[in-house]
Amino acid sequence: MNQLEILRESLGQCDEIILDALLMRNRIVEDIMAYKEANGIPILQPEQEAKQKEWLERRMADRRHKAEVEDVFGSITQNSKRIQARKLFNYNIVLIGFMGAGKSTISEFLKTAFAMDVIEMDQIIAEREGMSISDIFEVYGEQYFRDLETNLLIEMQSRTNVVISCGGGTPMRECNVVEMKKNGRVVLLTAKPETILDRVKDSHDRPLIENNKTVSFIAELMEKRREKYEAAADIVIETDEKDELQICEELIHRLRQMDNK
Ligand SMILES: Nc1ncnc2c1ncn2[C@@H]1O[C@H](COP(=O)(O)OP(=O)(O)OP(=O)(O)O)[C@@H](O)[C@H]1O
Ligand SMILES: O=C(O)C1=C[C@@H](O)[C@@H](O)[C@H](O)C1
Ligand SMILES: [Mg+2]
Known part of the structure; x- marks a missing residue:
């Protein structure tokens, strides 16, 4: 394998990890919803979103590609909300x-x-x-x-x-x-x-x-x-x-x- 092929293979491995993590995350979102319903816990907990934002802010402080990463996480959050809405x-x-x-x-x-x-x-x-x-x-x-x-x-x-x-x-x-x-x-x-x-x-x-x-x-x-x-x-x-x-x-x-x- 030449250098380019090695890099592409590494990129593909990253995508596999992201894909698995996303699928797992979506399942967890649905499980959280089911747990809240089963246990009479409020569905809407806006403070949770604020906590996730603070976490990302902390983790990305002074790092490269902050805006791009935030954009991806913004999209993940929006799609998690859609998954919740469709489940409800x-x-x-x-x-x-x-x-x-x-x-x-x-x-x-x-x-x-x-x-x-x-x-x-x-x-x-x-x-x-x-x-x-x-x-x-x-x-x-x-x-x-x-x-x-x-x-x-x-x-x-x-x-x-x-x-x-x-x-x-x-x-x-x-x-x-x-x-x-x-x-x-x-x-x-x-x-x-x-x-x-x-x-x-x-x-x-x-x-x-x-x-x-x-x-x-x-x-x-x-x-x-x-x-x-x-x-x-x-x-x-x-x-x-x-x-x-x-x-x-x-x-x-x-x-x-x-x-x-
Ligand atoms: N639960 C609430 N508590 C306090 N203020 C509220 C509440 N709901 C709406 N308001 C305020 O009352 C005003 C009218 O609300 P809104 O525009 O949502 O009513 P609407 O039903 O859409 O009215 P319209 O039929 O005229 O479009 C807004 O200024 C809004 O901020
Ligand atoms: O109450 C009504 O009949 C109306 C209310 C507005 O939202 C508008 O749809 C229109 O002015 C008619
Ligand atoms: Mg209105």
Whole structure:
């Protein structure tokens, strides 16, 4: 063997070691998940990721190829999260609820925790149409917008492990509920009108309540929608006085309970 062939053989041996280590690591990730579930330990433990990052930082301090190694470990972490997500859910998670209930917030948390793609329905529709939701309503009418919502939900049926953050009115249309349930579990996030007001009072991107930021207006609109929200929901999670971690942990637990029935 010449020098080049020897080097290539060594590289191949490294790849074998990496491959075996990766396969072993993925199995361990699944075992940890199973252990947590079997023993009632919280699934989400964000402090663990922080510890792994600190470990890598320490190990790579002042070493060559730090950025490249960090990139590889970043990818390993993301893929471990995907493996966890697939082990927990083989469907989409559809978040519904009143404005300010926390759909976008919880979507982002699930994205960080499980590397799941997030479909912000309002945002995607606005991007595709090249105009704001208010303009779509004004130019084409509500019916047109609701059809776009229905079509987007149908489009998502070919995906799994996606978090769909619905528009506030999406579950008002019965056929939307039918479509979201075809490949998704529907999670209704609720909060008291006082909580909603507190959360949305300083923002100006919710035209339906922009000029009516009062507890009584929110309570009235919420009551009008309650029946349809509840009819659509597979599970309901109250979010008052809970942080994102608590809400997501409850969400995972309740969905798993539903799947294991
Ligand atoms: N559990 C929570 N505790 C405290 N604040 C929260 C919680 N969930 C969301 N918030 C805050 O409330 C505000 C509204 O949340 P978010 O945008 O996630 O609601 P949404 O359901 O997506 O609303 P919309 O239907 O208008 O899109 C945000 O400022 C967010 O930071
Ligand atoms: O509650 C609603 O009916 C709506 C809520 C928003 O998310 C948008 O989808 C749109 O403004 C309609
Ligand atoms: Mg939102």
